[in-house]
Amino acid sequence: MTTDHAGSVTSDHAADIDRHVRIYITVFVALMVLTIVTVAVSRFHLPVHIAVTVALLVAVIKGSLVACYFMHLISEKKLIYAVLALTVAFFIALLTLPVLTVHDGYWMR
């Protein structure tokens, strides 16, 4: 953290934090809009496979915004990315394996 000898924040650092705060506000507005979109789309009573795709797509966008900006993943170190890459691989396997066991075409109805 960049501070002067008195322990206060330097102007460069303060400007950097202010820039971050503006991003947080923008992301907050985007998340609100996407929440409204999610609820609005559900009112159309689309076929299951389309409704699931749209809902999960919006949720992935919202989740990515939270992870990238609020959790600062967009500027994180390589080790964190490595840990998360491994987690994502196992997470996908965890979600996919049960689906592969079902062959009655439920999602196609």
Add this chain to the structure above:
Amino acid sequence: MEIPYTVEIRRDTGLTNGKIGIWLFLASEVMLFGALFASYILIRTGSPSWPRGDTILDVPLATFNTIVLISSSVTMVMAWASLMRRRFGTFRIYMGATILLGFTFLVVKYFEYSHHLHLGEFPRTNNFLAIYYTLTGLHMLHVMGGMAVNAYFWGPGAKQWKTNPEWFTNRVEHSGLFWHFVDLVWIFLFPTLYLL
């Protein structure tokens, strides 16, 4: 004995130990919720029929709770940004708001649960309610845990700001990472349970 690498960066990882620790913990949390999401998929796809969430659950109430939780994520990150700017008073306001928003989420959830239980809709009633109570119940426990940690940093834990502000800022960042994760889980739970 002093705990190493609380403020200073490790040369091998480029991170503090606390940062690595919280991300490893969150990775385990992803797998915990992932297992329950996988169970949900398996139960739903294996069921001859499945109700739409909005025919059983209260969507407006859950939408309100979604807005509450997203707002709490913003106040949490603003609390951390306040510490980065050395504004302790502002930190207290934002952290207090985060705790209050978490409390609001729990109160809404209480009314939601009460309504269903009053109608005789218990986890044993059907598979939909079983997975609903399990997923939202576990999520609620995480909200409570996050609130407890945040309340500690807002109250007694804040004394560390005077003795070691960098370490305190790091600790708030780590509790923030957990709080954002709780928000992230809800972002997926909301459409999955209430809208589909």
